[in-house]
Structures are given as C-alpha cells and as structure tokens.
Amino acid sequence: MADMEFISIGNVIIKKTAALAPMAGVADAAFRTVAKRFGAAYVVGEMASCKGLVYSDRKTAELLTISDPERPAAIQLFGSEPEFAAAAVEIAERFRPDIIDLNAGCPVPKVAGNGAGSALMKDPKLFADMVTALVKAAHVPVTVKIRAGWDPEHINACEIAHIAEECGAAAIAVHGRTKTQMYTGKADRSVIAAVKQTVSVPVIGNGDVDSVESCEEMYRETGCDLVMIGRGAYGDPWLFRDIDDYYEGRPRKPAPTLDERLSVMREQIELLVKYKGEYIGMKEARAQAAFYLKGMTNAAKYRGMCGKLNELNDLYELTELIKAENKNCNGGNDNVRV
C-alpha cells in the first residue's frame, strides 16, 4: 500500500488517489459533485468547443458551470483554431476553473473530423499552436489529454507530450489507446510509462481502471502521478471511496447496499434536475439511473423503465418499486459490486 501523497499541477494540489475523467454526456456537474463527495481527487468537465463558446452558444456555456464542491475541477476545451483559443479561455475563466484542459484525444468524427481532439496528434505543429495559445491566454494551469497515437503505426504520445511540455502544459493525461481503437481492445500501459519517462510534468494515467486493484496496477506499472477513471465509475462513485480508503490505509468498506445505491442515484438525479431543470434533467437521468441499476436482480426490466423517466416522481416510483420487489433479496442488501 502506498503512503498518502499529493501532486501539484501548477499551483493546484491534488490528492494522489483517482480523478474522474471527462465524459461528454456522463460526467456532468451532478455526477462530478457526487464523485467528488465520495472521494474523487479531481474532476474534469465535459468537453466544450472553443468556437462554440466564442459564438456564445448558450448550451456550450452551460457545460462549463462548476459547483464549488467539485473543486479542484478543470474545464476541458476542444478546437483546432488557435485564433479562437484565447477568447474561449477568457469565457471559460469566468466559470473559475482550477485548470483548463485541452482535448487532444477525442476520436468522434464530429470532433476529430474537424481537426480537433485526437486529430491534433496527427498535426504536431497545430497541436503546439493550440497549447501555446491556451497557455498564453490562461491564468490557471493548462493541461492536455492525449491518446497513445492515431493508429498502431503512429504511436506518438511521447513526441506529443514533449511538445506539450515545451509549450507550457502543466500536466499530461494519457489514455493508452489509439484513436482508431476508439474504446475497443485494451489500454496500453507501456505508452503511459514511456510518456512518464519523457516529461517532467505530472502524467495522468487513464484507461480501463475499474477497481482498487487496477488503479494500483496503473500506478505501479506506469509510474504515473495520478490515475483517471472514466467508464469504471459509471453509477459507481463508491469506487472513489474505496480507492481513497486504500491509499489512506483504511479497511475496505462493504459494497453499497441496494438502499444506498438507490439513495445515491436519487441524490445525483435530484442534482441533475436542479442544474438543468426537470425536462432536460430527466431525459439525461435515463442513462445515469440505468448505470446504478446494473447488476441488480431484474436489472433489464428496471433499465427499460429508466428509459421512460419523465419527471422526478417517476424516479421516486421506480425506486419504491425496486425496493418493494427486492425486500426479501439479501435482506434488501444487494452487496454486488456492479
């Protein structure tokens, strides 16, 4: 077991446990707040377009709101036009992020097809210009999030990380997959280890961490300074609690009971509705609620019901139904880790 440690990204101190990865459509303010309450060391917001911000797209600005309990928290920007970066930073900084992160890993066609996200890794000059423009404009540390490379023939994470550091980036997060892998196969930890050997700023290891054990492996095998978790945290903020307990030297707590899972699900969705209103909040709650129900008895039926959630009352009815139907199941305690 490691001793409790902290890392610094610029002037931002972060506990060396596990961070919540940026996930568009998933790691919204509500989930980030819950993840933080359970022990996430640091959270990164959903990517926002530099150009979208500059053209004052109201929806883009909504993505940037950070609630104080989330801190330290980053706003993530994507784009491929350095001339929009400075103005985007100025707008983003109105939301008082602790860090600004550049997305250089997103593989989706809407982003990479426009030269942004992972496509920046194919164009080191443009990547350098983007990082430089952000660093010049920002009053907070700028970090970058990259992949291993574009495809297996172009693994250039070390070269890109080196450029980022030269241009003033304060930390580099590496998802150990290529762009063409999307989310298939396994994240390659050796690339993260190689980046750690290349740069002197903190390196954040990301990809396939979904347990205390895999978090510890990521630290051990890569020497990274911080671990970042995406999909492994879906509907499972207890993962951050367990990782925090592990590094604090506290004994492992039992997996959450059914009642605890339902109650945290409600907490998250009530927050979502508070931030986004009932109409949009409940639409987005459908997927979030389903994450919490994974692995429980009759999960498929309940997930089907999640797809029909329209108002908070529907959620309350669903939780009552689940409790009623499972009250004899393990004394109401469903101690299965999802």
Ligand SMILES: Cc1cc2nc3c(=O)[nH]c(=O)nc-3n(C[C@H](O)[C@H](O)[C@H](O)COP(=O)(O)O)c2cc1C
């Ligand atoms: C639904 C979803 C949305 C994502 N959105 C973003 C994003 O906005 N910005 C980003 O840098 N990465 C994004 N990612 C990538 C994750 O941050 C992370 O790098 C990837 O999921 C690998 O980590 P994991 O195996 O722990 O999930 C997203 C991933 C998923 C599954």
